[in-house]
Amino acid sequence: MTVSTDYTAQEIIVVAGAKILEDNKIVFVGTGLPMVASLLAILTHAPGLIPVFEAGAVGPPLKRGLPISVGDSKTFTGASYVKGLNGAFELTQRGFADFGFIGGAEVDMYGNLNSTMMGDFPESYSKPKVRLPGSGGASDMAASCDRTILIVPHDKKKFNEKLSYVTSPGHLDGTPGARQKAGMQGKGPYRVITTRGIFDFEEKTKRMRILHTFPGETVESIQANTGFELLVAPDVTQFAPPTTEEVRLIREVVDPNGAFVKRVAK
Amino acid sequence: MTVSTDYTAQEIIVVAGAKILEDNKIVFVGTGLPMVASLLAILTHAPGLIPVFEAGAVGPPLKRGLPISVGDSKTFTGASYVKGLNGAFELTQRGFADFGFIGGAEVDMYGNLNSTMMGDFPESYSKPKVRLPGSGGASDMAASCDRTILIVPHDKKKFNEKLSYVTSPGHLDGTPGARQKAGMQGKGPYRVITTRGIFDFEEKTKRMRILHTFPGETVESIQANTGFELLVAPDVTQFAPPTTEEVRLIREVVDPNGAFVKRVAK
Amino acid sequence: METNAKMFWTGLSPDEAREALVNKDKSKKDKRMTLKEAVSRFVKPGDNVGIGGFVDIRQPVAICHEMIRQGFKDLTLSFQSAGMAPELLGGAMLVRPDHCSIKRIELAYWAHEAFGLSPTWRYLAERGMIEFEDWSNYNMSARFKAGAMGLPFIPTRSPLGGDIKNTSRTKIIDCPFTGRPIALLPASNPNVGLIHVQAADMYGNCIIRGTDATCAEIAMASAHTIVTCEQLVSHELITSNPKDVMIPFPAVDAVVHVPFGAYPGACRRHYYFNGDAIRGFLALIAPMVKGGSADALKAWYDENIFGVESFEDYIEKFPTKKLLADQLAENYNCERLA
């Protein structure tokens, strides 16, 4: 398979996201790149993947292409179950979602995510420096899916020791059993995919750890662009660049209109 | 209108029940005689009555006749809403049911009903003298409908100072605001229809009060057949016997197979 | 907080229920199997068994027949209002206690509405032969719903004021928002749910007509679910209107095609009650409440369950004329062109 030479940062995120998804699992898909990655997974190695969208669709075949909203009409046609938001979240709270696939604007070393506000908290909560859209379903997925996969653009200002606001809790403060003690369910963050590499969380400390570097990055370059100290897996490898076929699929089949994957060369 | 001369005890109960129901109100209908009374009301003075059945049907036209179960197929055809039991009870808990129409095997002076067991309580709860079917939806209707109408066969042994078990709470101990204090909703028991007369509850004491005597009964004869002291309304009247037309409707149209109204002459 | 009863879990605790589902293969796979296989794989001694349907409507009658044939031990039965399903299971305990035993029942109502009371319920309860816990229809439905939602409890109003709160595991708290009392009911997460539906596909997507009863909640709450269906149809047909699907496939473990699977109870769009058969069965048990003999009942079980290979053989015993009449009666309730 030929390696692509003109893939974009978003495209490698999508390919990485797709590869992390396992066939025949139920994945609760957040809006944006998670939708693109899930559809790519279905079209490649995971035809039995069962997507769930928070507006209510369970297991749609997505034969009409990429939804541009998690409540998109394309998610309902041929689905195995369609209620409303309560229906989707109740089954997730029950334990039906193997994976949750979410994004955020800011992340810390324990995989806690912020998509609420930038600024001092709690002082400026009511009048934040930057107001973000808010949780949507992300905090629900974070609290109740078995494992979560996070997508965050990698930027020193967004990988912080302390978040402005914890919208979607990850491993909390990293202490053993922290999620269980807080009353949450699920194992918490499993992978983080950024524009620079793929990360997991070290078993004991629950701290973010470099697993794979993306082409052009090194452990050092990634650490230099991260606002907290990263752990490094014993066997860090380079993640293979997308193949021309994967890039073609994304551009021509999965997201031909560039709804989420923007056409900006890397 | 000609007065019937061969109506049965169950038939006068049904006629009384129908007359108490007001047109255009929502009535949550328990199984048995309440179903017969509601259908008779719809066919006579209350064509706009909106029956709700606990298995899930809201507002069915009942064009196919009397249901013999509150989950009967006849309750669903043409209904305005059909979910399951949770759906029906949630809307009742919310306040959608103006009336609840329930039966019981034993009643006290505050309109509390027993349909669980006969025997000493709590000692013999696990091995009762007589085991009755259980609450079904009666205790739910009792706790959440705005007002309830009770049907109880009138027998000294079943109108007691103290119930074996309070399945469906009425005015509790009759103290002011007792239902509210217990966390319940609704105004509680509104009318009791028995084989001997019709009763309401005195405003202040919440005690059962004779309102109408059935033909052949007097205040004294009713009291003699009641295990607690009844109050007597200032203007007790005799309830008119069913008309031949009402009896015909019950026998030929409403319950032609005698599913609930047995063909035993009075 | 007022605590009415010491807490214990029957079936799975909320954390166990979560764990069971997380570890389960939830993929879209062919789940068709025989009733024999479904029951032997998914109903175990000591299980809490959630029973679908409502009174004598859409009860999992065929599944109960097979359970009786195979035998069962120390079951807890959980349902809101049921008729023939517990009547058959309980009756089996009366005639073959070595082979079939119920330990406990959590319920709102056990009788048959227009068809009469349950003699088996009276027999077992009045002789102190089983544990039981009284709830209401909404209480049991809400308990299954809490289980289906992955919650340890759900608040409701309706056990307030009466004795149900005193004889059950209800807990009353003062609402932290209003200060008024409110009841909290513990979730019910059965080990196995038994559900009969009108239509299913091979993956377990189910369409239910008429009342959903509490079937979806039971299926979602249970660790495993056995579904029998009147029609086994293609995935494409089932999902042609996804909003008709009431139980999604990941909640189902076994799909068995069993026409008349709720008979002699009723099943909307398929058949109305065979009241004679229901009354006839009850009449075999009724004398036993007052000390009568079990012989007639034993003979019924020998002929209709132990003496046959399958539920199909039991249905075969009804005259075709009667089956057609019950289908016709339902078609009157719910008129449709074929």
Added chain:
Amino acid sequence: METNAKMFWTGLSPDEAREALVNKDKSKKDKRMTLKEAVSRFVKPGDNVGIGGFVDIRQPVAICHEMIRQGFKDLTLSFQSAGMAPELLGGAMLVRPDHCSIKRIELAYWAHEAFGLSPTWRYLAERGMIEFEDWSNYNMSARFKAGAMGLPFIPTRSPLGGDIKNTSRTKIIDCPFTGRPIALLPASNPNVGLIHVQAADMYGNCIIRGTDATCAEIAMASAHTIVTCEQLVSHELITSNPKDVMIPFPAVDAVVHVPFGAYPGACRRHYYFNGDAIRGFLALIAPMVKGGSADALKAWYDENIFGVESFEDYIEKFPTKKLLADQLAENYNCERLA
């Protein structure tokens, strides 16, 4: 018990909500009226307004246009994820604060997914012009559900662990059954719910296609509900499959036939998104976040809302070709013969 915030009710308290419904005429009567009448009768200053739909799907856009035309004061908006509805209402506050004002928002998400962020949300929040309370999609949906169930609260897991529990009226208790922490969310009972559906009858029975979003919950929780519909059809047609009815008539106060009532958002079976119109509208507001002029936005409101009599006049401004193209796009998603 850990109390995160002093409790107060926006909209109706649970007891007020109950009382309002008990006293309401719930009969099956003709509820058809004009949008003008519906809004003037049922939307009052200071109301808590529950907004149906999800992001830019089935939002009550036509109702919002009419509210802006008539003016509104001190509203609390309650929704899970919304796009065009709050954008239009909030934008009106930017250009005509004398005529249109929002006091508070209880929400999970305000943006437009693929169509971009909400500049109005940034403008109002970053300048401290409104109160708000962050929740999640499930939290808001569950709050409406609690309101619809007649409960003062509902337990959920998902505000646990993060800051939502700290900036909202969530209360955390130790579960009396398991001992583990669980969150309790206060019910939401809006004064009025705004819902757009695919089909309704004159009594208010509603059929919803695709996601139900949280529309049924909002309608059942609210003291009053205004429904707009793409198709106003006979009661007989609506009830020919009663299980398609998602909102029963007693929960509805006004029924208004408004084709394209969610446009330029999408409505399953009717039209897909007009992304250009959504992006175009957002582009008028975006410069204002950084201090730009309100002139272009003001001109838009003058032309499309204040300068026209009705929503029909606004729809008239779109080229028929574009409306047909958006219908065709939806027909591709959801192929059907007419």
